[in-house]
Amino acid sequence: MRWGLWTLAARAARGPCSNCPDRALHLTHLLATRGPHSFTGEDCVELHVHGGPAVVSGVLQALGSVPGLRPAEAGEFTRRAFAHGKLNLTEVEGLADLIHAETEAQRRQALRQLDGELGQLCCDWAETLTKALAHVEAYIDFGEDDNLEEGVLEQADSKVRALEVALDTHLRDARRGQRLRSGAHVVVTGPPNAGKSSLVNLLSRKPVSIVSPEPGTTRDVLETPVDLAGFPALLSDTAGLRDGVGPVEQEGVRRARERLEQADLIVAVLDASDLASPSSRNFLDTVVVPGGGQSSGGSTQRLLLVLNKSDLLPPQGPGPCPALPPHLLLSCLTGEGLDGLLETLKTELAAVCGDPSTGPPLLTRARHRHHLQGCLDALSHYKGAEDLALAAEALRVARRHLAHLAGGGGTEEILDVIFRDFCVGK
Numbered sequence: 001m002r003w004g005l006w007t008l009a010a011r012a013a014r015g016p017c018s019n020c021p022d023r024a025l026h027l028t029h030l031l032a033t034r035g036p037h038s039f040t041g042e043d044c045v046e047l048h049v050h051g052g053p054a055v056v057s058g059v060l061q062a063l064g065s066v067p068g069l070r071p072a073e074a075g076e077f078t079r080r081a082f083a084h085g086k087l088n089l090t091e092v093e094g095l096a097d098l099i100h101a102e103t104e105a106q107r108r109q110a111l112r113q114l115d116g117e118l119g120q121l122c123c124d125w126a127e128t129l130t131k132a133l134a135h136v137e138a139y140i141d142f143g144e145d146d147n148l149e150e151g152v153l154e155q156a157d158s159k160v161r162a163l164e165v166a167l168d169t170h171l172r173d174a175r176r177g178q179r180l181r182s183g184a185h186v187v188v189t190g191p192p193n194a195g196k197s198s199l200v201n202l203l204s205r206k207p208v209s210i211v212s213p214e215p216g217t218t219r220d221v222l223e224t225p226v227d228l229a230g231f232p233a234l235l236s237d238t239a240g241l242r243d244g245v246g247p248v249e250q251e252g253v254r255r256a257r258e259r260l261e262q263a264d265l266i267v268a269v270l271d272a273s274d275l276a277s278p279s280s281r282n283f284l285d286t287v288v289v290p291g292g293g294q295s296s297g298g299s300t301q302r303l304l305l306v307l308n309k310s311d312l313l314p315p316q317g318p319g320p321c322p323a324l325p326p327h328l329l330l331s332c333l334t335g336e337g338l339d340g341l342l343e344t345l346k347t348e349l350a351a352v353c354g355d356p357s358t359g360p361p362l363l364t365r366a367r368h369r370h371h372l373q374g375c376l377d378a379l380s381h382y383k384g385a386e387d388l389a390l391a392a393e394a395l396r397v398a399r400r401h402l403a404h405l406a407g408g409g410g411t412e413e414i415l416d417v418i419f420r421d422f423c424v425g426k
């Protein structure tokens with residue numbers, strides 16, 4: 001196979017051949033790397049063919065006589081790199097995230113994971129556990145021996161305690177990393193006709209929702225994925241909140257409230273020229289003032305108050321309005337205030353998703369949380385173990401959980417799920 005590849009390389013380098021009348025090989029560039037310094041660790045030849053399916057099939061036909069040659073499968077190069085120990089599982093996940101990154105923040109986070117930061121951290125933790133386990137096993141084997149260093153078990157205990165604190169801190173990250181990977185839920189709400197749909201269309205730069213002067217235009221929840229100031233978000237437009245309307249709009253209001261519960265960030269929109277109306281007052285009292293606190297699910301929500309239609313205000317501003325929380329002025333009509341809004345959204349979303357440029361590596365997948373939690377649980381068994389053999393076994397279980405994040409440790413099923421996301425080749 002290796003010689004087959006080099007023959008292929010030579011042939012591709014030579015250019016057109018009789019089997020390839022359309023001179024497709026002129027469109028082929030060759031990249032050859034010797035193992036173990038290649039991406040996969042093996043001798044590699046990559047052919048980069050410029051052209052559509054017809055050109056590619058012409059090239060494949062021309063090279064078809066090379067024994068063992070076939071097109072790479074989706075994720076094959078990465079799978080081979082994994083098999084040769086060039087990448088561990090968290091790095092493979094980072095590569096998959098990089099391929100799918102749609103925003104700058106996702107790209108930076110994926111690069112950090114691909115650089116192996118999370119894997120290295122777990123490696124360090126696993127090493128701590130190996131030392132603690134060595135202490136416990138030494139005590140089991142030589143506990144009676146006078147030569148055994150004093151306080152071995154206390155040393156193991158203090159290592160475990162320090163590790164528990166570190167794991168707990170990571171697990172209390174409010175799932176920022178997972179939000180950064182899959183997008184923060186940003187829900188636009190407000191009384192009818194405040195300009196919610198206008199704002200959603202402005203932020204998503206496409207006509208997602210119908211805009212009309214008639215209050216109660218939006219009924220269903222309309223969601224669209226957007227890049228908001230460099231962060232991934234799932235932006236939801238919702239029905240204007242009001243009581244006492246027909247059954248269809250009431251269902252819309254019910255859905256809007258349900259969606260609000262799931263929001264990571266609520267963007268509350270009011271008509272700046274209509275702050276004294278009952279619907280604005282009611283919205284301020286029931287959503288804005290109690291908001292920015294807890295959703296019923298117990299997670300912390302953030303709230304941003306936007307006073308839209310600033311173009312309708314007199315030059316001196318919205319006028320006296322008691323208990324108006326911090327807010328931004330915006331005009332969806334003229335675009336005035338949009339830059340300030342995007343800047344504030346960036347700060348808010350960095351708080352919701354975590355800033356990928358700073359701080360410790362984020363946990364971007366449920367799998368990461370599962371193993372860190374499993375490790376933490378095993379450490380609590382260590383502390384509660386009635387005898388030393390059980391304590392040592394608990395440490396081994398804890399270490400196995402970390403190995404799933406630090407090294408190979410991945411099962412075929414996990415790999416299959418990840419590789420399904422890969423494009424052909426890489």
Ligand SMILES: Nc1nc2c(ncn2[C@@H]2O[C@H](COP(=O)(O)OP(=O)(O)OP(=O)(O)O)[C@@H](O)[C@H]2O)c(=O)[nH]1
Pocket residue numbers: 190191192193194195196197198199210211212213214215216217218219238239240308309310311312330331332333334
């Ligand atoms: N003058 C002015 N009009 C605006 C602005 N933003 C929206 N409008 C108008 O306000 C009306 C309502 O806008 P929508 O975006 O449909 O409001 P909404 O909050 O989605 O309304 P519902 O879906 O009915 O709850 C439309 O006629 C818009 O053109 C603005 O900044 N200035």
Ligand SMILES: [Mg+2]
Pocket residue numbers: 196197198209210211217218237238
């Ligand atoms: Mg609307």
